[in-house]
Amino acid sequence: MLGIEGINQRLQAENEQLQQVEKTLRQSETNLLNLIESTQDAIWSIDSSYTLLTLNLAFKQLFLLAFEVESVPGMNAVKSLPAEQQPLWIDYYDRALGGDRFYTEHYYFLNDISIYLDISFNPIFSQNGQVTGVAVFSRDITNRQ
Known part of the structure; x- marks a missing residue:
């Protein structure tokens, strides 16, 4: 059974992972926008x-x-x-x-x-x-x- 500290660490790791996914998604969106605007x-x-x-x-x-x-x-x-x-x-x-x-x-x-x-x-x-x-x-x- 995880204590509060363990739960907080897990939630923090998940939050960091979600932030990285969001950053990657924003970069991908920017790249696609630049692609369609380059013509x-x-x-x-x-x-x-x-x-x-x-x-x-x-x-x-x-x-x-x-x-x-x-x-x-x-x-x-x-x-x-x-x-x-x-x-x-x-x-x-x-x-x-x-x-x-x-x-x-x-x-x-x-x-x-x-x-x-x-x-x-x-x-x-x-x-x-x-x-x-x-x-x-x-x-x-x-x-x-």
């Missing part, structure tokens, strides 16, 4: 309800330019689009939520500027193999057109 490509992810989970600055800027909407995590990625765009993006997201990985090209005419985008849709799988969301990467390929 000019727009990167975002959604869950199965089309809720924006992750997005980088390039996505925020593109979304604002294209749809005049400030994008933030937690907003609905479909409902924030113009009504005429919603069915297309629902189809794309649902296809990826069904497990399909695919690419598409889009042309937008924004503020007197033509923009061609190469967009890839990638299912996000849970540990048990269930699709839980979609990671999307969009690259400006205007100069290739």
Whole structure:
């Protein structure tokens, strides 16, 4: 049977271990954020309800330019689009939520500027193999057109 001193030592060791895990987790989160911010490509992810989970600055800027909407995590990625765009993006997201990985090209005419985008849709799988969301990467390929 452990005395109070033994219990305190065990709790202190567990607390130190939790602090180290938390520090490692924060560092990992910082590394991932730096990774998605290190590109000019727009990167975002959604869950199965089309809720924006992750997005980088390039996505925020593109979304604002294209749809005049400030994008933030937690907003609905479909409902924030113009009504005429919603069915297309629902189809794309649902296809990826069904497990399909695919690419598409889009042309937008924004503020007197033509923009061609190469967009890839990638299912996000849970540990048990269930699709839980979609990671999307969009690259400006205007100069290739």
